[in-house]
Amino acid sequence: MSGTAVDRKRIIKSADERRQDIVQAALGLFLEKGFGDTTVGDIASAAGVATGTVYLYFPSKDHILIALHDEFHQGMAAQIMEVATDMIERMESGEAIDHHEPIDTVLDAMARYSVEKRDFAEVCMRHLPATLAGSIADVEQRFVTLLKSVLEQSTSKGIFHASDPEMFAHLINGAMTWTFGGWAAFGHPEDLDRLVRAAKEFLYKALAPETQSAS
16 A cells, blocks of 8 residues: 555646646657657657646647747747846946847857757757647747847847847847757758857847947
């Protein structure tokens, strides 16, 4: 009896833990078998739950893929917010911030994150369910909204210059997310270090404060 009780305690998990188990199981299967060849039953088996349990958390397999996209973008957003928060606090304390510094810090963090989460990036780049493209677009839009806010605050404090922060945010998201994602998913371009250097140079020029861009 005591052994049975211990076993039962071991399998008791919170809803968040169970959901994450399902997401991680799906991630591994999508990498191994591909999205199309993976069934909900496969995911349930890999996660150690009944198929019906998967449907308690996700209406369909497509929605699990959306959760992967969301988790990847949330992690990327966290990298940006950490840098932005520190930068704004330092600026408000009177410290002068060279615009190269936050760009360097953010892009280095994005590169590290792309390496650490390469499995997420590969799945997100390779698999996009057409039936739920609008939901994926919502995930992207939340990321763009964050970038827009950072650019607005940074421009108001003279760190960057973006005459149209919203459109700049769309362009940066497209250029950086898809370029880093392409490296992670397909190995193109091959040299991540060169990619990061080129991205920094691009943003140095694109976001240079007015006093520097005019000179």
